[in-house]
Amino acid sequence: MNPHRVLHCYSPKGGSGKTMLALTLAGALAQHGRVLVVDYDPNGNDGGALRWAAQARDCDRPTSFMVSPAMPRRPEDFDVILIDHAPGRPARVTDGQVIIPTTLDPGTYFSARRALDVLRKRKPVLVANRVRLDRAEPRRLLAQLPGTLALSDRAIFASAYGVGATIWDEDAGLRNAQAARAEFQPVVDAVLARAGFPVRVPGEAA
Numbered sequence: 001m002n003p004h005r006v007l008h009c010y011s012p013k014g015g016s017g018k019t020m021l022a023l024t025l026a027g028a029l030a031q032h033g034r035v036l037v038v039d040y041d042p043n044g045n046d047g048g049a050l051r052w053a054a055q056a057r058d059c060d061r062p063t064s065f066m067v068s069p070a071m072p073r074r075p076e077d078f079d080v081i082l083i084d085h086a087p088g089r090p091a092r093v094t095d096g097q098v099i100i101p102t103t104l105d106p107g108t109y110f111s112a113r114r115a116l117d118v119l120r121k122r123k124p125v126l127v128a129n130r131v132r133l134d135r136a137e138p139r140r141l142l143a144q145l146p147g148t149l150a151l152s153d154r155a156i157f158a159s160a161y162g163v164g165a166t167i168w169d170e171d172a173g174l175r176n177a178q179a180a181r182a183e184f185q186p187v188v189d190a191v192l193a194r195a196g197f198p199v200r201v202p203g204e205a206a
C-alpha cells in the first residue's frame, strides 16, 4: 500500500473535529476506492467512527466504507485507511499522512501548533475547523494563517453523524449539503494529491 494512503486524523485536544474529518474524508474517498476507517477511540465519550457506524445500522443506511476498531491484518485490501484518533499524545501517529484539525480558540490552536511542530517531519496538514468569522478571535488567528484549509461551523456535520451519513450522501436529506461539500472539497483534494489519486475537478463526472 502507498504509505500516503494511511491518513491519521489526529489532534491533542478533544472535540476539534478528528472524527468528523475521518468520516467526511472517508465518504469522499470511497468514490475513488476501498476505504476503511479505524476507530482508535471506541470508548471515547463523544462518539467516534464506530458509534457513527452503529447509527448507520440503526437507520438501515448502507455505508460506502468500512469502520473497524483495529488496523486490518491485510492493509493491502484497502486503497485508503483513515485513523480516527483519541485526543492526547501522538504516540500512534507512526506513518502516512497526518491531518490536524483545530478549532480557533487559543488553547486548542496552540496545542495544535505544538503537534504540528512535533510531527513536522511528516508534513502534517492543519485544518481550521468550526470557524466562525463573525467572531474577532478566530478572524485574527485565521488572518495569521494564509492558505490554511478552513471549514465553517455548520450544523450539517452533527446532523449527518446522527443518521450515520456523511455530507456526500445524496439521500440523507441533509440541509445545505452543497455549500458544505464545496467548502470541504479542498481538504479532499489536498489528501488525494498526496495519496497519488487522480484529483477530480469539482463538478466533473466521477
Ligand SMILES: Nc1ncnc2c1ncn2[C@@H]1O[C@H](COP(=O)(O)OP(=O)(O)OP(=O)(O)O)[C@@H](O)[C@H]1O
Binding pocket: 011, 013, 014, 015, 016, 017, 018, 019, 020, 021, 041, 044, 045, 046, 047, 048, 085, 086, 087, 129, 130, 131, 151, 152, 153, 154, 155, 156, 157, 158, 161
Ligand atoms: N465544522 C463543524 N461544524 C459544526 N460542528 C462540527 C464541525 N466539526 C465537528 N463538529 C461537531 O463537533 C463535535 C466534535 O467533533 P468531533 O467528534 O469530530 O471531534 P473529535 O476531535 O473527534 O472529538 P474527540 O476528541 O472527543 O474524539 C461533534 O458534535 C461534531 O459533530
Ligand SMILES: [Mg+2]
Binding pocket: 018, 019, 020, 041, 044, 046, 047, 048, 084, 085
Ligand atoms: Mg473523535
